[in-house]
Amino acid sequence: MFDYIIIGAGFAGSVLAERLASRQKRLLVIDKRRHIGGNCYDCFDEHGVLIHQYGPHLFHTDNKAVFDYLGQFTEWRNYQHHVLAFIDGQNVPAPFNLNAIEQLFPKVLAETLTAKLMSIYGYGKKVPILELRQHEDADLKFLADFIYDKLFVNYTAKQWGLKPEEIAGEVTARVPVHVSRDNRYFQDRYQAVPKHGYTKIFENLLKSPNINVMLQTEFKSVMDFDTESGALRLFGSPFKGELIYTGMIDELFDYRFGELPYRSLRFDFEHHSVEQFQATTTVNYPNDYDYTRITEFKHINAQKIAGTTVVKEFPQAFDRHDAGKDIPYYPIFTDANAKKYTQYQEYAEQFKNITLVGRLAENRYYDMDDMVARALQLFNDKW
Ligand SMILES: Cc1cc2nc3c(=O)[nH]c(=O)nc-3n(C[C@H](O)[C@H](O)[C@H](O)COP(=O)(O)OP(=O)(O)OC[C@H]3O[C@@H](n4cnc5c(N)ncnc54)[C@H](O)[C@@H]3O)c2cc1C
Structure with missing residues (x-):
């Protein structure tokens, strides 16, 4: 058959x-x-907010063929993703960039660090955190250690339940320092969300x-x-x-x-009777609290609706015998x-x-x- x-x-x-x-x-x-829809499934919650059931999904690509192929199954709405990281009581751009340096360090130090990053790596370069840590220059080493301690080490420990050195390079390479003032999380040519949600794409497929x-x-x-x-x-x-x-x-x-x-996640959804919960779609919490990040869906889908829904992500061990932990999110x-x-x-x-x-x-x-x-x-x- x-x-x-x-x-x-x-x-x-x-x-x-x-x-x-x-x-x-x-x-x-x-x-x-x-x-x-697998992990990309989205749906309206009881308050009418379009939520991503298995964590926030942001589409971004440089691959025109993929963008055009999916475009047969959805209309797109342009969307550029922004993330902040809560460090020492302040929200700074993530990935860590020149604006974050300016925000966190005294003016003279910030200027020195910026000048060195620009001359050694060049504007626009994304430098993997582990590469920067191995640098000889004392100022860059200081910066690398700061980012490593404040942004990377605890987040990684929470996310993976492992020490950073136990994680393979392909994961740590995805955590760059961006020698740039571009606060967007992605720099891909095509960044968009499906106008009527991801699930509609799957219905059409x-x-x-x-x-x-x-x-x-x-x-x-x-x-x-x-x-x-x-x-x-x-x-x-x-x-x-x-x-x-x-x-x-x-x-x-x-x-x-x-x-x-595998690593699993627990998603705690919360609805709040306010217009806006936080300034950007996602705020990362590398050091504070047990969750790694909070995402507010209204920013993604530009819904005009009273109240707002956010999700907190709690990484957890995967256990295929435990119904609360049996979804294998990340190998x-x-x-x-x-x-x-x-x-x-x-x-x-x-x-x-x-x-x-x-x-x-x-x-x-x-x-x-x-x-x-x-x-x-x-x-x-x-x-
Ligand atoms: C938390 C999270 C956030 C993400 N955010 C982004 C993002 O922002 N941008 C981005 O580009 N990508 C993101 N991704 C990646 C994206 O989810 C994957 O690229 C995509 O889901 C891969 O599709 P897949 O078909 O391989 O897997 P899945 O979407 O997981 O689909 C596999 C399906 O197989 C089914 N299945 C498995 N075993 C069985 C079985 N034994 N019997 C019956 N059915 C079975 C499952 O129920 C599931 O529906 C994210 C992933 C995660 C986990």
């Missing part, structure tokens, strides 16, 4: 479903949640009559996968088509090489975990009827645009 079964209705699964359906393939998309969607369905409750032979069964009958799997790779293979570690990158993932990946290669794609199946962090680009590329290469 179906040519393909896709597990997961996030961007990885939904983009592939849309592409394959456009070639007249018949598809079944299965997701264990009660909605489509999945609307072909060739696509059947089954929600609230744990994949293994309707399918059997023999992890030795690769044989698949759907509702008890052999399934001869292909499986596209976007869930956790370790779960697919019954944890045969052990569990891959934890360490050398040992990378090795374990490689074992799974190599094992998976023998099954030609299974394609693993997505942040959980590939055990890596993808921004939305990278995820869409990856799915489009895979489709072009493979099908």
